[in-house]
Amino acid sequence: MPASAEPPPLSASAAAEPYGRVVLRAALWLAFLAPFFYSTYGLANWLASTRRYVGSIVFSWEHHVPFLAWTIVPYWSINLFYALSLLLNDSTQRVNRLAGRYLTAQVVAVSCFLLFPLTATFLRPATTGLPGIMFAVLGGFDKPFNQAPSLHIALLVIIWDHWRRRLSGPLLTGWHFWCFLIGASVLTTWQHHFIDIPTGALLGFFALWLFPAKGELPFAGFHVTTDAKARRLSLYYALGAVLALAGAAIGAFFSAVALVLLWPSLALAIVAFGYAGAGPKVFQKTANGRVSLASRILLWPYRLGARVNVWAWTRRLPPVVAVTDGVFLGRFPDVAEADGFGTVIDLAAELERPGDASGRWVSFPMLDLLPPPADTLDQAVAAIEPARRQGTVLVCCALGFQRSATVVARWLVATGRSRTPAQARKQLAASGRPVHLQVGLDEPA
Numbered sequence: 001m002p003a004s005a006e007p008p009p010l011s012a013s014a015a016a017e018p019y020g021r022v023v024l025r026a027a028l029w030l031a032f033l034a035p036f037f038y039s040t041y042g043l044a045n046w047l048a049s050t051r052r053y054v055g056s057i058v059f060s061w062e063h064h065v066p067f068l069a070w071t072i073v074p075y076w077s078i079n080l081f082y083a084l085s086l087l088l089n090d091s092t093q094r095v096n097r098l099a100g101r102y103l104t105a106q107v108v109a110v111s112c113f114l115l116f117p118l119t120a121t122f123l124r125p126a127t128t129g130l131p132g133i134m135f136a137v138l139g140g141f142d143k144p145f146n147q148a149p150s151l152h153i154a155l156l157v158i159i160w161d162h163w164r165r166r167l168s169g170p171l172l173t174g175w176h177f178w179c180f181l182i183g184a185s186v187l188t189t190w191q192h193h194f195i196d197i198p199t200g201a202l203l204g205f206f207a208l209w210l211f212p213a214k215g216e217l218p219f220a221g222f223h224v225t226t227d228a229k230a231r232r233l234s235l236y237y238a239l240g241a242v243l244a245l246a247g248a249a250i251g252a253f254f255s256a257v258a259l260v261l262l263w264p265s266l267a268l269a270i271v272a273f274g275y276a277g278a279g280p281k282v283f284q285k286t287a288n289g290r291v292s293l294a295s296r297i298l299l300w301p302y303r304l305g306a307r308v309n310v311w312a313w314t315r316r317l318p319p320v321v322a323v324t325d326g327v328f329l330g331r332f333p334d335v336a337e338a339d340g341f342g343t344v345i346d347l348a349a350e351l352e353r354p355g356d357a358s359g360r361w362v363s364f365p366m367l368d369l370l371p372p373p374a375d376t377l378d379q380a381v382a383a384i385e386p387a388r389r390q391g392t393v394l395v396c397c398a399l400g401f402q403r404s405a406t407v408v409a410r411w412l413v414a415t416g417r418s419r420t421p422a423q424a425r426k427q428l429a430a431s432g433r434p435v436h437l438q439v440g441l442d443e444p445a
Contacts, residue, residue, distance in 0.1 A: 017091050026086040029099040037106060041146060044113035048145035054119045057148065057195045057256045067124060068188040069131040074178065075185035076134055078156060085162045098162060100211035105154040108203055113146045120144035122190040135189075142191075150192050150200030156182050157204025161293065165213065195256050202263060202298075209270070209284065209294035218273070218282050225277040230370055237272035241265045264301035271302055271350075279373075280349035280365040289346050289353030289363040296352065306350050306398060313399050320400070321431040324417055326392045327384060329408050329433060331400040333357075342391020345383055347372075347403040360390065366403050381410045405435035 048054050082102070089095045127135050160179045167175050186192040210218060225231060244265035251258025274282035284295040291299075310331055319337055320330030328341065338344050338357040346353065349365030364380040366372040372380075380395075384407075387393045395411075397403035409424040411417075418424035428435045 019090075022089050022092055022095060023087060025092040025095045026089065029086055029095060029102075030083060033099065033102055033106070036103075038141065040106065040110045041113075041151070042141060044110050044117070045141075045143040045145050047114060048117035048119070049143055051117065054117050054145060056119050056121050056193065057252070057259075058121055058193050059195075059256065062187075062194055065187050065190075067122075067190050068185075069127045069135075071181065071185035071188040072127075072131045072134045072138070074181040075152070075189050075191065076138075077178070078152065078159065078182055081159045081163070082155060085159050094213075097211040097213065098158070101158045101207040102155065104207040104210050105151060105158060105203055108206070109146070109149055109151040109154060109200075112149060116148075117145050118147035118193075118196075120147060120191065120193060124190050138191075147192060148196040148199045149203040150186055150196035151203075152186055152192070153183060153197050153200030154204035154207065157201055158207055161208055161213075195259060199259065199262065202266065205294045205297045206266065209292070209298050212284060212292055212294065215284060215286070215292075216281050218270075218278055218284070220281075222278050225275070227370065230275050230277075230367075233369060234272045234275035237268050237275060241268035241272060244268060267299050267302040270299060274349075274367060275370075280367050283349045283365060285349055285352070285363055285365045287363055289344075289357075289361045291352045299350075303351060310398050313401075317433065320394060320396075321433045323408055323412070323428070323431060326388055327408065327411070328392065328394045329400055329404055329428070329431065330394055330396050332396050332398050333394060338394070340392075341394040343387035343393045345380060345387060345393060345395045345404075345407070347380060347395070347397040347407060351398060360387070362387070366397070368398060369402070372403060372406070377407065377410065380407045381414055384408075384411045385415065401434050402436045405433075406437045409435075409437055 086095055086098055089098070124135065126132070156179060160175075163175050164172060183197070186197065187194065212218075225234070242265075244261045248259050248261035248265060251261065270282050274280065283299065284292040314331045317331075319333065320328045323329050330337075332346070332348050332351050333341075333344065333354070335354040335356045338354060338361070339359050341359060343360040343362060344353075344357070346361060346363045347366045349367055353361055353363070362383055364376050364383070366376060384393055384395065395404045395408050405428055409418075409421070409428055412424040412427060413421055418427055425435075425437065
């Protein structure tokens with residue numbers, strides 16, 4: 001199983017972890033997070049209030065958003081779910097990961113509030129009753145400066161994800177609806193402007209990506225790569241991230257729409273981190289070809305570019321070519337193509353299995369344009385023969401030129417179908433598909 005695959009279920013001892021220990025860990029985190037929140041959030045508010053001028057980003061249509069006093073109730077309810085989400089867990093590891101998400105959202109949001117403060121421009125009308133009391137309490141510590149990214153929305157994304165994994169049926173439907181009310185309430189209480197919502201959501205999904213519910217942490221075991229090509233690719237992606245970030249910052253002076261460039265900037269930064277030494281686990285792809293929700297959303301701009309690249313390079317080529325004995329070599333398949341094979345052996349870390357593909361799918365994520373790790377390469381080669389016994393096999397990567405060709409060539413030599421590496425190379429070239437092997441075949445496979 002590839003290194004980025006999901007870990008096995010918790011062992012019996014881990015699953016039976018005493019709840020008292022879980023509650024204690026949650027209480028300790030709350031004892032730290034609560035004062036940390038109020039102190040840093042309040043500091044950012046106070047510093048913004050001392051500035052001569054604090055700008056704002058407001059779309060004209062926002063003046064038509066109604067003020068609904070009763071929505072202060074769902075707005076405030078996130079505080080309850082914040083604490084309950086920590087307390088209602090079954091392991092200290094899950095508590096730690098949730099707390100890590102909270103802390104990430106807090107640190108990033110407050111850093112933005114300090115560096116680029118914005119102000120809310122609406123003046124709320126006077127309210128009475130329970131909403132009036134709740135607005136008064138809110139106004140006691142929350143000034144109109146901590147805007148983008150909305151920490152409220154970032155925490156909502158984190159808490160929504162936490163509970164959607166634990167609820168089902170009508171309770172899950174009700175949870176989705178209540179979370180929608182919480183999200184909408186940042187506008188209908190006139191607490192935030194629209195731009196705060198997508199930026200807050202992006203921050204929330206980043207926190208989910210950084211501390212995933214399952215699998216390795218993206219930064220776990222990170223070491224700076226010594227591979228010159230990996231360093232160069234990392235630099236290129238990092239440069240792309242910086243240029244997109246600069247475009248967002250400069251473009252925002254002309255139109256707030258330019259802030260959409262923050263999305264590809266973050267996606268490219270994550271890919272740069274992977275090439276710098278984190279490896280394919282930054283894509284959070286599991287052994288069955290699926291990716292986490294956070295990865296799917298955060299890396300969507302990069303995956304869109306990757307899909308366009310696949311089309312550009314392979315549009316005049318057959319999607320797959322036969323190699324021998326029921327093994328095929330090809331580009332990353334769509335649903336119809338994938339379902340035409342008994343097994344798909346997928347080597348593209350950056351692309352996600354088509355959602356409706358119903359056949360057997362085995363993924364060994366490898367970074368594009370780099371020699372794959374020896375253990376991952378050996379596992380992929382070893383998976384072909386067992387898969388052949390269950391039907392035809394497609395070995396694919398993004399284009400079908402490099403990673404997949406390397407694995408198939410190794411398989412040809414390892415199984416004696418090609419006597420020498422040179423013969424394997426020639427056999428693949430005869431298929432009519434361009435191949436560029438990523439690792440030398442001069443050594444025994």
